[in-house]
Amino acid sequence: MANFDGKTAIVTGASGGIGEAAAKRFAEEGASVVVADLKIEEGEATVADIEDAGGEATFVETDVSDPADAGAMVDAAVDEYGGLDFAFNNAGIEGERAATSDQPVDNFERVIGVNLKGVFLGMRAEIPVMLEDGGGAVVNTSSIAGQVGFPEISPYAASKFGVIGLTKTAALEYSGEGVRVNAVCPGVIDTPMVAQSREDDPESIEQATAATPVGRLGEPEEIGDAAVWLCSEDASFVTGEAMTVDGGYTS
């Protein structure tokens, strides 16, 4: 148990999938949670689930690729809960699949805008507030596609390798001032993002399952657990790390 009583966490992409599961895990540990996402109805449902379980949360409609929205989500944490201790910058999109020479330029820009610029804008808004509050912890969602190559997802791969670069840079800059910064690199996790791939290309999911030594896809809660752990005191000497949670896929 992490004991986040009295703490505040922002979780982006928390209307579904990994973010939703993580928001619930932070709330279970006692944190008040800012649920930040584009999807309003689903985000409000995440908040309702947290409140029904006895936790505290608020939804903020957020496009993580928009600097003003990134600022507004941090303002909401400060206004509602008095500060910010943890941020899980998790919102992401896969984008269109195509070999590099066939990749539409606007797809490249869109994926980089959400997955990479979104993490940059998040940290840029979050870290000053954490520094003012005496410290905190950031976890950014990369991917095993940020560690090894996968065909036909060059924008996604570039964004996820980039997230690790942003993470390590910020860790060097802020760990001495009490803000630890880490990334989590999920393997194939059973979320709506993967459900879409299952529809488009069922074989790819079968192959992913077969390539995962534990013999199944990961559950969103298993990434939520990793994010909670990385923010907890148990991880007080862990910073600048890209933690792989992939059931052995990249082993």
Ligand code: NAI
């Ligand atoms: P998902 O599609 O189930 O959920 C993503 C959430 O992000 C959605 O609620 C969506 O509305 C939100 N979102 C998308 N664009 C946004 C924006 N511009 N601003 C704010 N919110 C936005 O995806 P999933 O699977 O939960 O993925 C979460 C993160 O984990 C992503 O960064 C993804 O790249 C990463 N990841 C997922 C893996 C998987 O197998 N599911 C594997 C490795 C990494």
